[in-house]
Amino acid sequence: MANRTVKDAKSIRGTNPQYLVEKIIRSRVYDSKYWKEECFALTAELLVDKAMELKYIGGVYGGNVKPTPFLCLILKMLQIQPEKDIIVEFIKNEEFKYVRALGALYMRLTGSSLDCYKYLEPLFNDNRKLRKQNKQGFFELIHMDEFIDELLREERCCDVILPRIQKRHVLEENNELDAKISALEDDMDEGIETSEDEDIPPVKEEVRKRTEDHDRDRDRHRDRDKRHSRSDKKSDREKQRSRSRERERDRRERKRSKSPKTHSSSHKDKDRDKDRHRRDDRDRDRDRDRERDRDRRRDRERARH
Numbered sequence: 001m002a003n004r005t006v007k008d009a010k011s012i013r014g015t016n017p018q019y020l021v022e023k024i025i026r027s028r029v030y031d032s033k034y035w036k037e038e039c040f041a042l043t044a045e046l047l048v049d050k051a052m053e054l055k056y057i058g059g060v061y062g063g064n065v066k067p068t069p070f071l072c073l074i075l076k077m078l079q080i081q082p083e084k085d086i087i088v089e090f091i092k093n094e095e096f097k098y099v100r101a102l103g104a105l106y107m108r109l110t111g112s113s114l115d116c117y118k119y120l121e122p123l124f125n126d127n128r129k130l131r132k133q134n135k136q137g138f139f140e141l142i143h144m145d146e147f148i149d150e151l152l153r154e155e156r157c158c159d160v161i162l163p164r165i166q167k168r169h170v171l172e173e174n175n176e177l178d179a180k181i182s183a184l185e186d187d188m189d190e191g192i193e194t195s196e197d198e199d200i201p202p203v204k205e206e207v208r209k210r211t212e213d214h215d216r217d218r219d220r221h222r223d224r225d226k227r228h229s230r231s232d233k234k235s236d237r238e239k240q241r242s243r244s245r246e247r248e249r250d251r252r253e254r255k256r257s258k259s260p261k262t263h264s265s266s267h268k269d270k271d272r273d274k275d276r277h278r279r280d281d282r283d284r285d286r287d288r289d290r291e292r293d294r295d296r297r298r299d300r301e302r303a304r305h
Helices: 024-029 033-038 044-052 069-078 083-094 097-110 114-126 144-151 168-173 183-198 205-304
Strands: 129-133 138-143
Touching: 024 033, 024 069, 033 069, 044 069, 044 083, 044 097, 069 097, 083 097, 083 114, 097 114, 097 144, 114 144, 114 168, 129 144, 138 144, 168 205
Parallel strands: none
Antiparallel strands: 129 138
């Protein structure tokens, strides 16, 4: 019951207002401690006090997908659906910047295309800093005008999918919205008027020559730098080749120094084997002669008897 939308709430874009937040994120908000303790039985009048306590904006964070208080209050606003006048007061609030950010996101979710441009574009003049908690749980600094630009241009903000709105030029062509006038254009117009009043003389010929000389010197320095860079690269390649040649030469010398030792050692082993075989042959011949003499003696003794 505590998570249901109020009975007299109007459907937004043909659906339950709370369904503007994805189901998985909605369930995380319902299970969060802030929702159960701070958002329970929260009314539109008490919502202002909770909004004034906000210290940062953000969606969900961490591996277990925890919602920020900012996102919890957005879902609570979708649940109780406060009046449009209250949301407009949130947006016009200049003292509490996070109250303004909360109202801006809610207006972007529930307002028409015309209302989004009408109420959010003036906030481009607000350059105050906002603390934003990212998905890893770390805080980063953005500005209010960046946040408003994200609301009007991006498809997702604070892990909430933003409904589609009409392009601004379409509303201008239908005469539903006035052409956007940047604050910088006023400064440019003032600068042009000042220059016309002061009657600044045109650029002199010597100034133009000076500019051309400066451009030529810059091109000359750029060409010289390119040549130096090419020569440096060439010298580096030559150094690498010389190092590789030295390594190859050292490898060959080590191989050459090792090869005679191996050859002599193999010859020594062969000679040692030959000597051992000769000794073995001599021992076998000696034993054979002894056996033969022993047999002769036995034959002679038998003949005597």
